[in-house]
Amino acid sequence: MNGSNTFTFTSKLRNLFLGMLVLGVILVGIGMAMGTSMDRFWSNYLHDTIFFLGISVLAVFFLTAHQIAMAGWHVTVKRIPEAISQFSLYGAILMLVVVVGVWAGYHNLYEHWRNDFVTEKVVSVEALKEYEAEHGTEHGHTTDYNREWQAFQYHQAAEPVHHDEASAHHAEELHPDANGNVENPHYDKLLDGKDSYLNKTFWTIRSLLYLILWVGVAITLRKYSLREDIEGPTVWFQKTRILAAVFLIIWAVTSSTMTWDWVMSLDPHWYSTLFGWYNFISLWIASICTIILVLIYLKRQGYLEQLNENHLHDLGKYAFGFSVFWTYLWFSQFMLYWYGNIPEENRWWLDRARTDYKYLFYANLLLNFLFPFLTLMRRDAKRNMTVLATVAVVLILTHWLDFWMMITPATLGAYQGIGIMEVGMFIAFAGGFLLVVFNQLAKAPLIAEKNPMYRESLDHHI
Amino acid sequence: MYGLYEDEEILIKAVKKVRAEGLKIHDCYTPFPVHGLDDAMGLRMTKLHSAGFIFGATGTLTALSFILWITTNNYPINYGGKPYLSLPSWIPITFELTVLFASVGMFLTYLYLNRLAPGMKSEIIDERTTCHMFAMTFEIDDHTTDAKKAEIRKVLSDSGAVEIHEKEL
Numbered sequence: 344m345n346g347s348n349t350f351t352f353t354s355k356l357r358n359l360f361l362g363m364l365v366l367g368v369i370l371v372g373i374g375m376a377m378g379t380s381m382d383r384f385w386s387n388y389l390h391d392t393i394f395f396l397g398i399s400v401l402a403v404f405f406l407t408a409h410q411i412a413m414a415g416w417h418v419t420v421k422r423i424p425e426a427i428s429q430f431s432l433y434g435a436i437l438m439l440v441v442v443v444g445v446w447a448g449y450h451n452l453y454e455h456w457r458n459d460f461v462t463e464k465v466v467s468v469e470a471l472k473e474y475e476a477e478h479g480t481e482h483g484h485t486t487d488y489n490r491e492w493q494a495f496q497y498h499q500a501a502e503p504v505h506h507d508e509a510s511a512h513h514a515e516e517l518h519p520d521a522n523g524n525v526e527n528p529h530y531d532k533l534l535d536g537k538d539s540y541l542n543k544t545f546w547t548i549r550s551l552l553y554l555i556l557w558v559g560v561a562i563t564l565r566k567y568s569l570r571e572d573i574e575g576p577t578v579w580f581q582k583t584r585i586l587a588a589v590f591l592i593i594w595a596v597t598s599s600t601m602t603w604d605w606v607m608s609l610d611p612h613w614y615s616t617l618f619g620w621y622n623f624i625s626l627w628i629a630s631i632c633t634i635i636l637v638l639i640y641l642k643r644q645g646y647l648e649q650l651n652e653n654h655l656h657d658l659g660k661y662a663f664g665f666s667v668f669w670t671y672l673w674f675s676q677f678m679l680y681w682y683g684n685i686p687e688e689n690r691w692w693l694d695r696a697r698t699d700y701k702y703l704f705y706a707n708l709l710l711n712f713l714f715p716f717l718t719l720m721r722r723d724a725k726r727n728m729t730v731l732a733t734v735a736v737v738l739i740l741t742h743w744l745d746f747w748m749m750i751t752p753a754t755l756g757a758y759q760g761i762g763i764m765e766v767g768m769f770i771a772f773a774g775g776f777l778l779v780v781f782n783q784l785a786k787a788p789l790i791a792e793k794n795p796m797y798r799e800s801l802d803h804h805i
Numbered sequence: 806m807y808g809l810y811e812d813e814e815i816l817i818k819a820v821k822k823v824r825a826e827g828l829k830i831h832d833c834y835t836p837f838p839v840h841g842l843d844d845a846m847g848l849r850m851t852k853l854h855s856a857g858f859i860f861g862a863t864g865t866l867t868a869l870s871f872i873l874w875i876t877t878n879n880y881p882i883n884y885g886g887k888p889y890l891s892l893p894s895w896i897p898i899t900f901e902l903t904v905l906f907a908s909v910g911m912f913l914t915y916l917y918l919n920r921l922a923p924g925m926k927s928e929i930i931d932e933r934t935t936c937h938m939f940a941m942t943f944e945i946d947d948h949t950t951d952a953k954k955a956e957i958r959k960v961l962s963d964s965g966a967v968e969i970h971e972k973e974l
Contacts, residue, residue: 678893684885720858722850804840 348792350646352785360778367771374764385450386754387765389441391772393605394629394746396434397622398776400557401630402427404594406564407587415799416657419650419790423637425568426783427630428561430776435554441605442550445543452754453546456611461531462538465524474529533612541608549604553597560590569787576795598623606746609753613691617676622749624669628711629742631661632735637780639732646789652726653803659725662738666715673708695748699758707748710741743769806957807930807942808966813839816939819964820845823941826960831942834934853918857911864906868899928974945971 375384402424409417444450445457460466460474519525534541563586571579599619607618615621635658641647680688695704715734724730747765752758791797810816813835820842823830830846833839876882877889887894916922934940943957961969 674893674896678896681893682885722854 347646348788348790350641350781350784350789352781356781357778360774360781363770363774364778365774367767367769367774370763370767371771372767374762374767377763379762379764382451383755383759383764385441385444385452386751387768388437388450389452389605389754390746390750391768392434392437392441393750394626394743395772395776396431396438397626398630398633399428399430399434399561400594401623401626402634403431403557403561403564403590404627405630405634407560407590407594410583410587411591413796415796416654416803418794418796418800419647419803420634420638420654420658421568421791421794422784422787422789423634423641424630425565425787426780427633427637429565429783430779431558431561433775433779435558438550438554438605442547445547453608456534456537456541456608457543459542460527461529462535463527464530464535466527467522467524468519469523471525471527471529478529537611541611546604546608549600553601556593556597560586560593564590568791572788572791572793575793580795606749609750610691612687615676615680615691617672621669621672621676622746624665624672625742625745628662628665628669629739631658631665632738632742634658635662635731635735636739637784639728639735641784641789642728649790649801651803653805654800655728655731656722656725656805657803659719659731662731662734663715663719663725666711666719666738670708670712670716673711694752698752700748700752703744703761704748707741707744710737711745714738714741806945806954806969806971807940808961808964809931809933809968809970810939810941810966811937813842813939815965816941817841817845819941819961819966822964823960828943828957828960831944834930834940834942836935836937836939839939851918853911853914856914857907860910860914861903861907863910864903865899867906868902869895872898930972930974931970941966 371384405417405424406421406428409421441450441452445453458474458478460470466474539545564583567579567583567586571577571583602619602622606622607614635655638647638650638655638658642650677692680692683689695701714737718730718734719725724734747761794800808819810819816833816835817839820830820833824845824847833842833846835842872895873890876891876895881889883889884891884894929935930940930942931938941961945954945957958969
């Protein structure tokens with residue numbers, strides 16, 4: 344055992360993470376060389392950015408929620424989420440690439456609503472020609488809901504749409520009025536209704552606001568915590584509490600709007616009021632499991648002597664309890680749409696549960712619910728490092744799958760499987776993420792011994 | 806036979822000492838829950854939660870099989886064009902019945918294990934253990950030798966007990 348309170352980031356470990364990063368980039372490169380589409384590349388990029396940025400921001404939520412609740416037990420754990428939260432700066436930079444792309448147009452992720460053209464009822468013939476030259480004459484996003492509804496009702500495969508018949512209005516065949524304007528055949532009533540919220544300018548302002556607020560709080564919290572180590576629990580404890588309260592208010596709003604903007608708007612015709620919570624809990628479990636894994640790694644290396652199985656038990660309870668809560672939200676969201684059976688609402692599930700996505704769709708539910716439910720139910724399991732580490736790895740992967748299941752059918756449409764591109768992108772992001780996290784761990788003492796609740800944390804017993 | 810202690814810290818130390826000497830403690834009575842006392846006394850974990858799992862699983866199976874029988878066999882009704890066998894619509898009831906069976910079952914099991922029921926007379930070994938004293942008790946009967954009793958008395962007083970009594974319950 345080495346009882347040191349300072350983590351040494353060995354060059355062996357650093358090389359391992361660097362190797363992961365390089366291997367992931369190479370795999371992505373191979374995927375691109377094998378002819379994977381740019382759309383699939385950007386879909387994966389967005390997916391992993393949201394996932395890892397989410398994990399780091401939820402680490403800030405972990406710190407602030409426990410700070411506000413005066414949960415003394417978390418003091419021995421708290422340096423780990425603090426280190427994880429520092430990835431948010433890098434995650435924000437990665438997300439900025441997506442935000443810029445909405446304007447620069449190098450990706451098609453938000454293509455459905457990005458173009459203002461579809462929210463105009465009347466357009467000039469020139470504008471229509473210009474639009475159709477770029478996007479084709481098809482009504483890109485006017486789905487025949489009735490057809491799909493019937494398919495759902497009678498468990499039949501939907502007949503293919505004949506686009507030639509469905510869109511017989513080329514610009515040439517239209518008869519413009521005196522001002523040279525025509526009725527826009529690509530007009531999208533649903534998107535027009537959402538236009539005051541879901542437009543490029545407001546979307547960009549919101550995205551930047553989230554990133555600035557989150558990263559700002561993450562960095563300031565870390566600064567306060569490190570100052571406390573030097574100066575003792577003077578003003579810093581109270582300052583942290585105030586900042587924590589502010590962050591929780593920010594998070595209460597941005598956790599929902601973030602998922603509407605970045606995930607739900609990939610499929611802008613569909614909407615769910617539970618979506619924010621559902622994503623929040625999915626990321627929360629992934630974040631808790633990341634904390635558990637880093638903690639177990641450090642413990643196995645002989646660090647964190649003060650930390651015992653009681654602290655581990657608490658984190659295990661989170662993983663167990665929130666997995667059940669995740670299932671509750673999954674089912675609540677699903678059942679209302681299933682019961683209502685309104686074509687424009689159940690379409691989202693038809694895209695997933697009645698296509699080739701269906702095996703992974705149900706695997707997602709079973710792995711995220713039954714697996715942690717049955718393995719973590721016993722008290723001993725939550726106090727056993729091997730069991731907990733295994734469950735944590737599975738939960739991180741399955742919540743990654745959960746986001747994949749939300750994003751991919753919306754961005755790519757037909758099922759393309761999980762291939763070298765997906766695996767490579769995940770490994771690359773994980774490598775970079777761990778590099779940042781362990782680098783930050785090495786920068787500060789592993790246990791904040793000057794925290795006023797430190798003694799309470801040592802005596803933690805459940 | 807029981808010894809009374811004035812502080813929970815002394816009690817926990819005493820429990821460890823007594824067990825180290827190989828004496829069997831019958832039970833400890835404290836005015837409030839004392840953290841670490843269970844471990845010190847070497848009590849095994851309660852099996853109440855295993856019972857809870859079985860009650861819960863019974864509830865799940867009861868709900869599923871009963872609804873299955875009603876909706877597909879006994880009284881099939883067409884709700885909104887859905888198939889008779891529609892698992893999603895059964896889940897809320899199944900969940901409720903699982904919780905109901907588990908909670909009521911565990912509650913009754915708890916009462917049984919602790920010999921609690923309305924109107925039941927409780928045996929209080931010393932009224933002060935409900936207020937400010939901590940008791941450690943030993944079972945003795947007519948066959949217990951005087952040497953054994955003396956040994957217990959000695960261990961109790963050595964470990965900080967302020968009073969030692971014998972009482973028949």
